[in-house]
Amino acid sequence: METKMDFLDILASTLHDMKNSLGILFNTLEESIEQCREKECSSYGGFFTLQYETKRLNHSMIRLLSLYKKEKSQFAINVDYYPVDEIVDDIVIQNKPLLSSKGIEIETDCPEGLFWTFDRGLVSGVLENVLNNSFRYTKDRVRISADKEGEYLFLRIEDNGRGYPECMLVDDKEELSYKKTIDFDTGSTGLGLYFSMLVAKSHTNENREGHISILNGGALGGGAFTIYIP
Amino acid sequence: MATTQDNTPSSQSIPADDLKKKKVLVVEDFLNFRLTLRTMLKSYGISYIDDAATGEEAVQKMSSNKYDIILCDYNLGPGKDGHQVLEEARCCEYMDHSTVFIMVTAENTMDMIMGALEYQPDDYLIKPFSKESLEKKLRNLSTKKESLKAIEKAVEKKDYTSVIALCDEQINSHTKSLSDLLKLKGEVLIKKQAYAEATKFYEKVLGMGSLPWAMFGLGKVKFITGDYNEAKSAFEKIIKKNNKIVAAYDWLAKTHEKMGNDSEAQRVLEDAVRISPKAILRQRTLGNIAHKNKDNVTAEYSFKEAVKQGKHSFLKSPTDYTCLAKVLVDKGSPMESLDVLTDASREFSGNPEASIQISVAESLALKKLNREEDAGKAVQKAYKLVAALPGRLPVDIELDLAKALFLTGDEKSGKELVRHVVQSNHDNQELIGNVQAIFKELNIEDKGREIISTALSEVIKLNNDGIRLFQEGNLGRAINFFEEAVDRLPDNKTINANAAHALMAYMQKHGNQPRLLEKALSYIDRVRSIDPLYKNLEILTNMHKELIPEASRNGN
Structure with missing residues (x-):
């Protein structure tokens, strides 16, 4: 029987394979960094750049796989009721070593005992992604905050960098098409933005839908990314 | 305030030392990553670390060792996957509720959760993760288990x-x-x-967010209480929000079946199998419903899948082979059917229950081949095996055998078997309906109706006689009466329940006796094992609890 190979399927399975290699790379790097720290060797700083880029690659692949699933109508969210501060803490723990290596301070503000219904993996993915951007663009501070606002939970990442370029700003209510944000000159594919919107929109409660906002200013005077979940 | 005791479960992590004492099993097919995980665990001071490269090896190790923490990769190559490891470990009680099970995965967790509403790991870890994340996760989960x-x-x-x-x-x-x-x-x-309370509870939880597990719980309650329309709508809502949660399909199919909509049930299961084909139980259910719907093509395919998937699973069952054999007979392929049964005999040699099923199926194939005498011999072989069996057979097998007995002309034995089945399950309307259907199929509907009604009236009289003694206050005689009745019909839940009730009423009046308490409990336990949803189970359990002297109630 002649079966035509679907390019998307090939792409997805290759991505899986690449992700596995990347996982090994990431963890081997972790070990090397650890040994390097103990021996106080000079390449210590350079390793973090490697790790940063590995993470960036990994996030891109997760996004691509999610979009593949969306394309194949296989994208679905899996929600449960989570303590919000635990998610925030997890993200800090994952990213602190990298941020500290560049002298970036990370602070959090999240009330204890706040629970919300959402897909933990997807929302963490969005935040990690934004945080990775902050690593590149902030001066020396990042702030993660979360709380209830009206009937929504918001999770916000702010920095004290120069802020987002005008063309990337997204207002709360504004409907944005993803194509508009592709900018081949700057290398920004807008995929990150599209992924964030996809995740936000997939969270629904009664008639309310999640959304995001990207603004400048905020508590630290730089960029401020917020995801709202109903 | 030195006397204040802190009873609230601590939200802090357990001290570092406690993690050191944990016994850990790492399940990962990739050697490199296995070593990485080992290095990470060692850095937390953990020294007891075992590993397994396949799901089979993992299950084997879990069956002989008790671990505190299991780190299991979802994707384990050609054999069992991580979810099957978890399922088997939970089912076979290789791990208890204090064991931490973390599923490790290379991507978003959704793929794995598909069928897993009922068997979920304690947490997921997405590769790659840092040493710090794993450590924090292990500490948090250990603390949670402790609380x-x-x-x-x-x-x-x-x-x-x-x-x-x-x-x-x-x-x-x-x-x-x-x-x-x-x-x-x-x-x-x-x-x-406590169904009313459960409904209120789930509705309240759903007010906090549309959580699939809460909707699932609500659907289950509606199903159990016979509110099938509501149950159907609950399961449909889950699927509408997330069409990957296959457990909802399974229950939706069950609901359709109860509503008498077998073709819709089959359609729902076909959807579920398409999403998650690697599930023996689902293939088995689909096979049964398709056979019932006379869709032999689907039935054959599903039972073949069940047989194939069962080869390496603890869920392997002779019933999949015999069902496949029966479908093949109905399809007009009795020779192929006999081949399947030969396979089955080899796979399940030394298992008398399997031999009974196989012989019964064999008789059907032989009859189709017009080998009447051989068919009769096969049935008699099964019937003799039943008599030699220490316990009772599952009802389905008994009914299959009874049908084969009638088919091969041994009406006397068939009638005796049906009588026993009916009397053991006299308050199970659905089962009595199935018995009637068998007689209809055999074209002896009137005779069947008479056999059933005689059997029923006998058991109802038996039960009522006991109740009369009870109501007349003749508790001692009521106890004797019901105990004898239980000996005769050990699988009848009503009679077991009444025997327990009589014993406990006696003790309420004359004081408790350890021996009688134990006996009453064994009857209650039997009712629970026959029907965990028996209507008076909670009342009987509480009655028993109140008879236990205060002093020894909390002790053990």
Whole structure:
């Protein structure tokens, strides 16, 4: 029987394979960094750049796989009721070593005992992604905050960098098409933005839908990314 | 305030030393990553680390060692996957509620959760993860398990009232385990048969967000209480929101079946199998319903899948072979059917229950080949095996055998078997209906109706005679009467329940006796094992609990 190979399927399975290699790379790097720290060797700083880029690659692949699933109508969210501060803490723990290596301070503000219904993996993915951007663009501070606002939970990442370029700003209510944000000159594919919107929109409660906002200013005077979940 | 005791479950992590003592199993097919995980675990001071490269090896190790923590990769190559490892470990009780099971995966968790509403790991870890994340996760989960210890103990003792009190206490104290506690409370309310309360509870939880597990719980309650329309709408809502949650399909199919809509049930199961084909139980259910719908093509395919998938699974069952054999007979391929049964005999040699099923199926194939004498011999072989069996057979097998006995002309034995089945299950309308259907199929509907009604009136009279003695206050005689009745019909839940009731009423009047208490409990336990949803189970359990002297109630 002649079966035509679907390019998307090939792409997805290759991505899986690449992700596995990347996982090994990431963890081997972790070990090397650890040994390097103990021996106080000079390449210590350079390793973090490697790790940063590995993470960036990994996030891109997760996004691509999610979009593949969306394309194949296989994208679905899996929600449960989570303590919000635990998610925030997890993200800090994952990213602190990298941020500290560049002298970036990370602070959090999240009330204890706040629970919300959402897909933990997807929302963490969005935040990690934004945080990775902050690593590149902030001066020396990042702030993660979360709380209830009206009937929504918001999770916000702010920095004290120069802020987002005008063309990337997204207002709360504004409907944005993803194509508009592709900018081949700057290398920004807008995929990150599209992924964030996809995740936000997939969270629904009664008639309310999640959304995001990207603004400048905020508590630290730089960029401020917020995801709202109903 | 030196005397203040802190009883609230601590939200802090356990001290570093405690993690060191944990026994860990790493399940990962990729050598490099296995070593990485080992290095990470060692850096937390853990020294007891085992590993397994395949799901089979993992299950084998878990069956002989008790681990505190299991780190299991989802994708384990050609054999069992991570979810099958978890399923088997839970089913076979290779791990208890204190074991931490973490599923490790290379991507978003959704793929794995598809069929897993009922068997979920404690947490997921997405590769790559840092040493710090794993450590924090292990500490948090160990702390959580520690704080749930008292509750799990009460669950094991089936002391549901205490479980709910303990859950409520912890739910009100700011705990990170809120979601687990809510899930547990719902499940226990169902086990306790407090359906009205369970409905209210799930509706309240759903007010906090549209959580699939809460909608699932609500659907289950509606199903159990016979409110099939509501159950259907609950399961459909879950699927509408997330069409990957296959457990909802399974229950939706069950609901359709109860509503008499077998073709719709089959359609739903076909959808589920398409999403998650690697599931023996689902293939088996689909095979049965398709056979019932006379869709032999689907039935054959599903049972063949069940047989194939069962080869390496603990869920392997002779019934899949015999069902496949029966479908093949109906399809007009009796020779192929006999081949399947030869396979089955080889796979299940030394298993008398399997031999009975195989012989019964064999007789059907032989009859189709017009080998009447051989068919008769096969049935008689099965019937003799039944007599030699120490316990009773599952009802389905008994009925299959009874049908084959009638088919091969041994009406006397067939009638005796049917009588026993009917009397053991006299209050199970659905089963009596199935018996009637068999007689209809055999074209002896009138005779069948008479056999059933005679059997029923005998058992009803037996039960009523006992109840009369009870009501007349003749408790001693009522006890003797029901005990004899239980000896004759050990699988009849009503008679077991009444025997327990009589014993306990006697003790309420004359004081308790350890021997009688034990006996009453064994009857109650038997009712539970026959029908965990028996209507008076909770009342009987409480009655028994109140008879136990206060002093020894909390002791063990």
